[in-house]
Each structure stands twice: as C-alpha cells, then as structure tokens.
Amino acid sequence: MKKAISIFSGGLDCTVATSVFSKSHKIHAITFNYGQKAFKRELKASKEICKKMDWTHEVIDLPWLANISNSSLNTNEKIPELSAEDLDNLKISQESASSVWVPARNTVFTSIALSYAESIGASSIIVGWNGEEGATFPDNSKGYMKKFNELIKEGSPENIRIEAPLIDLDKEEIVKLGVEYDAPMELSYSCYKGKKKQCGICESCMRRKRAFKNLGIKDKSEYEN
Template sequence: MTKKGITVLSGGLDSTVATSIYAEEYDLTALTFNYGQQSFDQEVKHAKLLCEKLGMHHAVIDLPWLEHISTSSLTSDEKIPEPSDDDLDDYDAALETAKSVWVPARNTVFCSIALAYAESIHAEIIIVGWDYEEAVTFPDNSKDYLDAFNKTIKYGSFDNIEIKAPLIDMNKEDIVSKGQEVNAPMELSYSCYTGNEKHCGVCESCKRRRRAFIKVNIDDPTEYEK
C-alpha cells in the first residue's frame, strides 16, 4: 500500500520544492488555504497546476475568519512593503517587512488543519516548506517551532504523524539548487505577494526568489513586471 501524506501547498517556490522531494514516495493530498490574501487566485491556480503535474489530490480550505482578524498587508489595503536589495540582509529592515505581512498564527492554524486531514486519511507525514532564510524573521518557520509542533502531535494525536520540513536548514539559493536536483516544477510555482499575473519583482518574496536563481546561476523561469 502506498504511503499517504499531506502537503501544505501555497504554490510558492518553497512548498513546491519541499513537496517534490516526497512526491514519488507518497500519495499526497495538497491543501491550499484561502485566508483573504491578495495572491489567493494566483496561488490556487498554480497549486492546481502543480497538483496536476505531480499527480496529487487537491483541496482548498477557506478561512474567512482569519482574514477578518488579520491586519496584515497581505489581507488588507495596506501597502505591501517593497524593500531594497540591501534590506534583504538587514535584520531590522527585514523584520519590519515580516511584521507587515504577518498573519496571526498562520502556520499554527495550517498545521492543525493539516493534522486533522492527515488523521482522517491515515497519512504518515505533513510536508511544509519552512526554511532557514525565512526563519530569521518568521518564528513559525524555525527548527524550534518545527520540533515543538511535532512534540505537540505526539501528545495530541493517536497516530504516528510527523511534520517534514526538508528545507529547514536551507536558504533560497539552496532551495533553488535542490529544486533542480529533484526536478521540481519550479516554473509552475508562484511567489509574489501582490497577486498579479506576473510576479511584481519588487516585494520581498519576489526579490528573494529572483536573487536565489541569479546566485546559483540557474535560469529563472519567472516573468517579472519590474
């Protein structure tokens, strides 16, 4: 019997590469969350393309209440930050951007729902795209958070389920290199915060994505507006 897994799939670069690492070994169900983010339409479009490419089941989870309590620039009319290239490696500047796009307890909510799905279909793993670079300013991307949530699962579930974060020690350049190594369909991924059809090229997510491809000298399949 093929082992089952759940993947938290935004359609972004990180979740695409993380998912691809396990796609051949597991029968995967991908969960894409709608919490009112500006990029949702593009996220779900690209997640569906990824699921078709990798042969995965797909479910969209609507979380309107999370949108209503969030003051994030991702879910409101507040301007999404456009950091400079230097800001990407400036901790204080990057932290301000992180606070602007922060959605309350997002990964905690996502992983709790993913755990419920995993139990319901007897899945063994939950895949997430958390990485070292984003963990610098996003606490719910860190290895400590991963370890804590896996400990919570041991106390809070009858099943032996583990959250797998294969990129947890990687920066964006490592992730792009790993994506090429595992033949991840990175050309189908979407990372932009704005929700435009083409990547804006100026939000932090776009800038980190573009810089990574340049640094590892791998052709970037992304179309940028700027």
C-alpha cells in the same frame, strides 16, 4: 505507498519541499484561502503544479482568519517593497515580516493539516518552512517545528510528523534542491501582491530572484520588475 498532507500555496518553497516526498508518498495538497491578495494566483499555480505532478488538491476557505487579520497580505495596507541590500538588513527584514504577518497562520494551517492527516491515514505533513525565512518568521523555525512535533506526539493517537526538508536551507540551496528533484519551479508563484506577473520587488519575490540569479539558473517566471 505512504500518504502525506502538503500545506501548499503554490510557492517555490512548498513546491520543492513536496517534490522531495513525491516519489515516496501519495500527496494530498491543501491550499488555504484566508483572503490573501495573491489567492487567485496561488490557486492557479497550485492547480497547475498538482495536475502536472498528479497530486490530489483541495482548497480550504478560512474567512474568519481574513476577518481578524491586519496583515498587508489581506488588507489595504501596502505590501513592503525591498531592495537587494535590504534582504540582508535584519531590521528591515523584520519590519517587512511584521507587515505581512497573519495571526498564527502556520499554527492554524498545520493544525488543520493534522486533522486531515489523521482522517486519511497520512503519516507526514509536508511544509516549506526554511532557514532563510525562519530568521524573521518564528513559525518557520526549527524550534517551532520541534515543538509542534512534540505536540502531535502528545496529542494525536496517530504516528504523524511534520516534515520540513528545507528547514536548514537558504533560498539558493532550495533552488538547488528543486533542480535535483526536478520540482516544477517554473509553475510556482511566490509574489505577495497577486498580480498576473510577479511584482519582483516584494520580499518574497526579491529572495526568489536573488537565489536564481546567484546560481546562474534561469527563473522562467515572469516579473514586472
């Protein structure tokens, strides 16, 4: 069976993306600790999902990234709270994305995943990058993925590719795909704030909640709001 590295936060997107490859690849999931407020909850979700799916799991600490970041994800700055209407307002969404931006996060994560892929003979790096978030996060975009794959082809002696099965999908389509592949979405944790129950009002929670609601599918996660 082929091997794959999954950049895995325990969130909805990476859970669905990794589940797509689960039957055809032996999964080695990596969860990064960069001082984010939600790390403990992300770790709990990641461990539970990996145990259920029989995926290998590892944590990598990046204290230096926490030290240089001024993101609201890992500082005392307040995480933005959005209304349902705000999600389709590009200006507000861009402001929210700017607040939670961690310097070169996906570039750092993917570079480390590439190193792991080379070391264990993995052919794929699975990511949860998707079309909906790619509109405001440049390191979630199809163009970014294309350039990174070109970089790997140029700079790695191994035949390794980034695989992003959600790259053209919005959240509703992601949830549909999760149902199709029987992804353990009920164990995933998407909230930026890191509370026991997901807050329900940060951008990540709002996009998740809207997708399940619009599809008429029950989200078994617990929310404060």
